[in-house]
Amino acid sequence: MHRVTQGPKFTVARAEGVWLWDESGDRYLDGTASLWYCNVGHGRKEIADAVHRQMTELEAYTVYGDFANAPAIELSERLAAHAPVADPRVILSCGGGESIETAAKLARRYFAAVGAPERTHLISRTGGYHGLHGFGTGIIGMDRFREGFGPTVEDSSVVPHDSAAALEAEILRVGPERVAAFFAEPVIGAGGVYAPEPGYFEEVSRICRRYGVLFVADSVICGFARLGDWFGIERFGVRPDMLVFAKGVTSGYLPLGGVVVDGRIAEPFWNRPGNPFHHGTTYAGHPSCCAAAQANMDILEREDLFTVAREIEVQLESAVRTLEDHPLVEEVRAGTGVMAAVKLNAEAAERGVTSPDVFTEARSRGVVVRAIPETLLISPPLVITWEQIEHLVATVRGALDAVAAR
Incomplete structure (x- = not known):
């Protein structure tokens, strides 16, 4: 069970692979490889x-x-x-x-x-x-x-x-x-x-x-x-x-x-x-x-993460495109590289739903993505699995549903 963050502070205590843990011991999927950079995943001892x-x-x-x-x-x-x-x-x-x-x-x-x-x-x-x-x-x-x-x-x-x-x-x-x-x-x-x-x-x-x-x-x-x-x-x-x-x-x-x-x-x-x-x-x-x-x-x-990335690119696009039918989503951009964007639509704006709202809700459910104006960004480590991609996208959908319901 993840605690809903009451403010902007989020203290990351440790990390391994695609996972982060906060200072309370709660685990999160790192959907952004921090700031686009942790390509080989966290905790590589070598x-x-x-x-x-x-x-x-x-x-x-x-x-x-x-x-x-x-x-x-x-x-x-x-x-x-x-x-x-x-x-x-x-x-x-x-x-x-x-x-x-x-x-x-x-x-x-x-x-x-x-x-x-x-x-x-x-x-x-x-x-x-x-x-x-x-x-x-x-x-x-x-x-x-x-x-x-x-x-x-x-x-x-x-x-x-x-x-x-x-x-x-x-x-x-x-x-x-x-x-x-x-x-x-x-x-x-x-x-x-x-x-x-x-x-x-x-x-x-x-x-x-x-x-x-x-x-x-x-x-x-x-x-x-x-x-x-x-x-x-x-x-x-x-x-x-x-x-x-x-x-x-x-x-x-x-x-x-x-x-x-x-x-x-x-x-x-x-x-x-x-x-x-x-x-x-x-x-x-x-x-x-x-x-x-x-x-x-x-x-x-x-580990030939170059070939792996081309495969993950296809998997990530396939998964994230399923969000296009969400009533708060205007557009999904994906398919070139292990990166994707989910843009919110005018209905979201009319209802007062912002990308930081969805980001906060997703984080409370154990997935970290990144929010820019009107858009959520996804760029996970290249060691992510298909099951973890599905979990990431399902959590973002759940976050969208939750903020829509509110």
């Missing part, structure tokens, strides 16, 4: 053991300037080998938001280095989530995350997420000679789970090449088997100029992220003396975090 071994040898040391460490080098080589980026170079960071900062600064700095310093404009998409750091807040595709902070990043704009033609029109409006980069998630995640239409990314890639705009794939949510591939963007047959990653690279066991950069973009800083890219953070390339990533990637490969 990741903890790998981190412990690394900490007893070299717990941490900066990689700023000429400094390096073996775990950072080995991880970077492994990531580069899997990345759909030409002649890749890897810049490590501590997470997704920090990696977006890196990619945005590098895009602008690259053009300055090749004699086009006026190319500073950054374009993103509606619904796109790119972290909440400085550049991320400036290019995020959701107004609620921008409001109340005053002016953010200058020279940025947002286009509809489902229109390549709108991207081209915006490049021409701004002036191709002023546009540095276009940022896009392979599948929009936190903004509501919107998959691209067939051919969208192929056309976007052609547009970016046509006008010399850098294409930055934000694979923070979509990577490390969430879409059945290493970085998610491979699914759409394109090669970005930069690829941002985090979250699933360690399954969240320790903070780590980074940017995979096309060799052409790295070249002015890689091969030209006296032209540094003045950017870095204290804990980037942290050897203990890199050890966690290596152990996590070992699990992804050994």
Whole structure:
């Protein structure tokens, strides 16, 4: 029996596999892999053991300037080998938001280095989530995350997420000679789970090449088997100029992220003396975090969670589509990756039912999903079973019924 939460506080005490326990000992199905990241599931002892071994040898040391460490080098080589980026170079960071900062600064700095310093404009998409750091807040595709902070990043704009033609029109409006980069998630995640239409990314890639705009794939949510591939963007047959990653690279066991950069973009800083890219953070390339990533990637490969994810994707879509007939549901979005969205309809709004209401009711019944305005998001660990998926969806239906009855 689960206690109905009387306030916003929910203290998670421990976790294993797809399950969470609160401080009272009640168990919950983790329907969101925390914040989209616990791809291999909770409580993997081998990741903890790998981190412990690394900490007893070299717990941490900066990689700023000429400094390096073996775990950072080995991880970077492994990531580069899997990345759909030409002649890749890897810049490590501590997470997704920090990696977006890196990619945005590098895009602008690259053009300055090749004699086009006026190319500073950054374009993103509606619904796109790119972290909440400085550049991320400036290019995020959701107004609620921008409001109340005053002016953010200058020279940025947002286009509809489902229109390549709108991207081209915006490049021409701004002036191709002023546009540095276009940022896009392979599948929009936190903004509501919107998959691209067939051919969208192929056309976007052609547009970016046509006008010399850098294409930055934000694979923070979509990577490390969430879409059945290493970085998610491979699914759409394109090669970005930069690829941002985090979250699933360690399954969240320790903070780590980074940017995979096309060799052409790295070249002015890689091969030209006296032209540094003045950017870095204290804990980037942290050897203990890199050890966690290596152990996590070992699990992804050994258990072939890429194939498993493609199977779960079908199972999750099949189950969650059964909610489309609920009187409070307008739309279900699923079928590309292990992620889904359940949008509430106008009747729900008229009756005063909100997505946080359904979230709270589902949690009181032992399932954790995520609520954004008008929508519930689902993105479980990739080790979830068919029976657990059915339990998750049945609980969400029960929660919808309960709030409807009230």
